[in-house]
Amino acid sequence: MNETAFKRLKDLPSQRLLGTGTPLCAGCGGLEALHQIYDILGGRSVFVNAAGCMTLLAVYPFTPFRGAWLYTAMAGAPAGAQGVRDALDLLLAKGRLPPAEDLTVVALTGDGVAYGMGLSATSSAIERGLDFLYIVYDNEGYGNTGQQYSEATPLGAKTATSLRGFAGRKKDLFAIWTAHRPAYAATVIGAEPLDLARKLEKALSLKGPRLLLALAPCPTGWDFDPKDTVEVGRLAVRTGVWPLKEYVDGKVTHTRLPHPRLPVEDYLRTQGRFRHLFEPVRDEALLARIQAQVDDYWAGVT
Amino acid sequence: MYRIRLHGRGGQGIKTAGRMLGSAFFLSGWEVQDATVYGAERRGAPVYAYVRADHGPIHERGVIRDPDLVAVVDESLVGIPSAGVLQGLAGRGLLFILSTTPAALWQQRLNLPDRVLTLAPPAGAPPIGTLCVGAAARLTGVIDEAALVAAIRQELAGMPAAVVERNLDWARRAYAELAPHAGRVVEGGSGTAVGYAAPDWVDLPLEPAETAAPAIHAALTSLRVPTGLWRTLRPVIDYDRCNRCWWVCSEYCPDGAITVAADGTPRIDYEHCKGCLICVAQCPPHAISAIPETEATNP
Ligand SMILES: Cc1ncc(C[n+]2csc(CCOP(=O)(O)OP(=O)(O)O)c2C)c(N)n1
Ligand code: SF4
Ligand code: SF4
Ligand code: SF4
Ligand SMILES: [Mg+2]
Numbered sequence: 001m002n003e004t005a006f007k008r009l010k011d012l013p014s015q016r017l018l019g020t021g022t023p024l025c026a027g028c029g030g031l032e033a034l035h036q037i038y039d040i041l042g043g044r045s046v047f048v049n050a051a052g053c054m055t056l057l058a059v060y061p062f063t064p065f066r067g068a069w070l071y072t073a074m075a076g077a078p079a080g081a082q083g084v085r086d087a088l089d090l091l092l093a094k095g096r097l098p099p100a101e102d103l104t105v106v107a108l109t110g111d112g113v114a115y116g117m118g119l120s121a122t123s124s125a126i127e128r129g130l131d132f133l134y135i136v137y138d139n140e141g142y143g144n145t146g147q148q149y150s151e152a153t154p155l156g157a158k159t160a161t162s163l164r165g166f167a168g169r170k171k172d173l174f175a176i177w178t179a180h181r182p183a184y185a186a187t188v189i190g191a192e193p194l195d196l197a198r199k200l201e202k203a204l205s206l207k208g209p210r211l212l213l214a215l216a217p218c219p220t221g222w223d224f225d226p227k228d229t230v231e232v233g234r235l236a237v238r239t240g241v242w243p244l245k246e247y248v249d250g251k252v253t254h255t256r257l258p259h260p261r262l263p264v265e266d267y268l269r270t271q272g273r274f275r276h277l278f279e280p281v282r283d284e285a286l287l288a289r290i291q292a293q294v295d296d297y298w299a300g301v302t
Numbered sequence: 303m304y305r306i307r308l309h310g311r312g313g314q315g316i317k318t319a320g321r322m323l324g325s326a327f328f329l330s331g332w333e334v335q336d337a338t339v340y341g342a343e344r345r346g347a348p349v350y351a352y353v354r355a356d357h358g359p360i361h362e363r364g365v366i367r368d369p370d371l372v373a374v375v376d377e378s379l380v381g382i383p384s385a386g387v388l389q390g391l392a393g394r395g396l397l398f399i400l401s402t403t404p405a406a407l408w409q410q411r412l413n414l415p416d417r418v419l420t421l422a423p424p425a426g427a428p429p430i431g432t433l434c435v436g437a438a439a440r441l442t443g444v445i446d447e448a449a450l451v452a453a454i455r456q457e458l459a460g461m462p463a464a465v466v467e468r469n470l471d472w473a474r475r476a477y478a479e480l481a482p483h484a485g486r487v488v489e490g491g492s493g494t495a496v497g498y499a500a501p502d503w504v505d506l507p508l509e510p511a512e513t514a515a516p517a518i519h520a521a522l523t524s525l526r527v528p529t530g531l532w533r534t535l536r537p538v539i540d541y542d543r544c545n546r547c548w549w550v551c552s553e554y555c556p557d558g559a560i561t562v563a564a565d566g567t568p569r570i571d572y573e574h575c576k577g578c579l580i581c582v583a584q585c586p587p588h589a590i591s592a593i594p595e596t597e598a599t600n601p
Contacts, residue, residue, distance in 0.1 A: 014566075
């Protein structure tokens, strides 16, 4: 598809389809991306949601969804999505569901699931060619249980289980997905709604396993003022920490080339989880390592 | 037995405050029980902690319904019935509020003559649980400053030194300011099983799975949840300056609390706006300002 319905910001939907009144934190970057997605996707969908912050979206008797939602164990969302897809396909085959009333099957999970516990189920779902959209809100930790580190936690970030800063490195989930040759994969962020809308539009035009991986600035887990969620997200893109890109037909394209690319410090400084890199003394070595990781990434982008 | 409740919002250190006060009692030789009560909601939502302290083992369980002291970090909660600040204060018990409004006015408003004390947060201090810990410790009259300081150090172990010092400073100031009221909180009797009146429990017998984990057969029921109560600051649009670029404020609002009229005019849904102030930060012509919720006139 070459023509996008989203040429300018004005083309974004002006109606909010996801309900208000959810229990998620004020300023939640994951919720910001989710409402932007739902405004386009709408209620003709089944959300299969693994344990995490977003499970709180629909706590009986309250739901912000117009369509279906169901809850699975942490590792089980892609398997749950398979079950729902199979059930819909059976109903279609038996003629009990008119094709026009088919639903989009969506797996919705945090990074703890997507990068870790649920990876095996995800890998096999992609391998089976499951027709589903997988939305990840990546808040770089186990947010719902108090922000312990996950396999998406970046180098240097303080979490409840890495009080002096995480010593490991953020896993590259986008690369793991694309190595499976899915129908579609993209990184997005709520701070760039037009980019997100175009990618979702493309994903919805395709069939098969599709990924939308959203960086989700998390005021609670990352320790910043809720009003700064958009600014933090924008800096993640402008410093090159969060590359916006997509994978279609075996090819990766970057949809934003940060130019000039700001120093990573500009991003790190906005968040309490990195404060120890600056106070009481600057950790020059670690700051240089984080910058070098980002520089290395972009050196490989042609 | 002392029975104390601490009320605030998620993010104001209420859980930690409960632990600090509990530890301060413990270090002063008391037996202690403390717990925090919060729902599935997050930062901004009303939470409270409760502390019991007695001369011997404490057998009483559950939330405190007849407090000797209620300390409130966030004054905007007092008027919210669901926050339960005033619960159990009808007969006795003291109410302490971090507020710049004089105690006399609160006493009049709440019809609690002589039973409300206030403290204006010291310059530079946010509304934070530690201030209430210092105040509560002094109001009991049985916790000395050394125990208060030791308890705070213990509960903040692992935090940066600057954070610990800041909290100690706040607690000490509140402790000092309330010196004239030392011992104002009076211990209630120690409950016994004899004469115990069971609360109005809701009985939940084991049920079939479809009842215990029911399906919701309705859309958008979350609209019934008034998350607008979480707000301490209210975003207000100045329509004379607004450019009608709804794709900024309405798109960025995580909660979808800014609706867009057919002519592009944005409207903030105060029933649900949680007060994150992203819209204030992002509005290009700075047409949205934040005003304290306590000063807002209802829409
Ligand atoms: C098998 C299993 N282990 C642990 C938990 C407890 N748990 C619930 S949510 C959660 C964190 C999930 O992290 P993530 O997927 O990143 O979502 P987030 O909480 O950040 O939204 C954990 C560990 C669980 N529900 N199931
Ligand atoms: S902890 Fe973070 S991801 Fe979870 S609801 Fe709060 S802001 Fe959102
Ligand atoms: S962002 Fe500001 S100027 Fe634009 S529509 Fe919203 S309130 Fe009006
Ligand atoms: S403060 Fe603004 S952005 Fe935040 S919830 Fe309210 S209307 Fe939405
Ligand atoms: Mg997470």
